[in-house]
Every structure is written in C-alpha cells, then in structure tokens.
Amino acid sequence: MTGISFIGVGLAIGLAALGSALGQGNASARAMEGIARQPEASGEIRTSLLLALAFMEALTLFSFVIAILMWTKIG
C-alpha cells in the first residue's frame, strides 16, 4: 500500500513540474525572440519575464508543498 502512495507523491510533483516546464519554456522562448528582435528593450522584457516565470513556478511549488505533506503522512 505504501508503495502506491509513493507513486502518487511522485506523480503529483512530476505532473506539476511538466505543466510549468512547458509554460516556462514557451514564455522564455518568446522573450528571447523579443530580445533578439529588439535588443534595446531587453531590460524591460527580462523584468516582466522573471515576474511571469515566478507566477508559473508558484503552481509547481504548491504541488511540491502538497507532495511533501503527503509524503510525511505515508510513514
């Protein structure tokens, strides 16, 4: 039974990481495109990119915290 629980914990963080990796990759690619096209706007693009990445990452981190909570319950 505990084996299956561990799979659940792994899946929780793995799927969350997959989603936010796709989102962050897409956002970074577009930001780099933007910088390549308009190098003078790089400062502004970088700031808003970091902000956007932070919001995306938060979703994974919620899942990470939930995974830790689940993991400590398994014992």
Added chain:
Amino acid sequence: MEEKLAELAHIMEHLRPHTVLYIGNIPISSTVVTTWMVMAILTIAVFLATRNLSSKPRGVQHLLEMLIGFIEGLLEDAMDKEGRKYLPLIATLFLFILSLNLSWFIPTVKPPTIDISTTAAFGVTTVVVIQIFAIQKKGVGGYLHHFTEPTIALAPLTIIEEFVKPVSLSLRLFGNMFGEKMVVTILFMLLPLVVPTPVMLLGVLMGFIQAFVFTLLPITYLQTFIKGH
C-alpha cells in the same frame, strides 16, 4: 549503497530547523538564531560601510548605491516619482532576504528561508504593510472602492485575491529554497563533493532570483493599489 539509501529516509532531520536552546520552557529554533545572526551581521556591515560616505563612491559604498539605485529604478518605472516613498520597505526586503538565502553558505547553518515560518512572516507582514500604504494613499473609502474596481460582481474574487497573496508569496520563497536545499542534501548523501558543487552554485543564482522576485511582486501589488488597474 544500502546504508546510504537508509540514510535518505532521515533526510527531513537535515532540513527541519532544530532546537538550539531553551529560554524557560520556550524552545528557540535554529531559524531564529540564524535570522538574528544575519540581522546583526547585516546591520554592522551596512553601518561600517556607510560611516565615511564620500561623493565619489568606491568599494562597498558603490556596491550598495548600485543596488539601491537599481531598486529605485524599478519603483520609479512602476509608480513614477511616488515610488521613491516605498524604497525603504522594498530595499530592506531585498537585502534581508538575499542575505538570509546566502546564509546557506556559512558551514553548518540552515538558511532560515527553508523554514516556512520565516517565509510566512515575510509574506503576511509585506501584504499587511501594503494594505496600510494603500489606505494611507487613498483613504478608507478609496481603498474599499478598489475591491469593486471592474464591477461589484467581482468583489468576492478580489477580496480572496488579497488573502491568497501572502500564501503564494511565502510558499514561493519556501518551496524554491527548500527544494534547492533538498536536492543538494540528497546529492551530498549519494555522491559527495563533486556532483553537489555545481548544483550549489545554482543555489546562489536561485537565492538572488528569489530575493529579486520577492521585491518585484510587492512592487506590482503596490502599483495596482496606487495607480489603479
């Protein structure tokens, strides 16, 4: 390999704050001790650096001025001249969180930001101070009006948003630093010395980025209150 894997089961003991001393019956955790230590070091360092200010900045003064100038630039981009009023709060947040994150590299010290109590305190105080600034700026009526901004139908959502802000702020900082520390600790148990070093180097970068994000988000929160949507 077997005993290494067995050791992994006790990884949480390396990550949880431990009790250092008791004052009466109250346990004082390592988080509190480290935070006060970093506070003392930071205060003394900044005091020493700003004792002999010169109009031609050199060395540490130049570094500090660059840093403050950078944050001032961020605030002015967001809120024009008015943003300068909030510089003390935002710059302190940045410097303090950065030094807490980097306290990781003092041997045997657990960085306080891997304890959720520290980050929760940061998140809650920051958001409460932002509400106070908003009330100061707009008055109670204007502040309450902000919640009905696009339409009154969305008021429940905007109020819930206000309560989610400290949660997401604190979980973001906690999750990032805890995750980084956990990865390094696991790598350190399995393959000591060579493999964890580059990952630790990534930890320096992560410390900077997280401190930066924690200053950027309060700025945008303030911006929505001060300048409207």
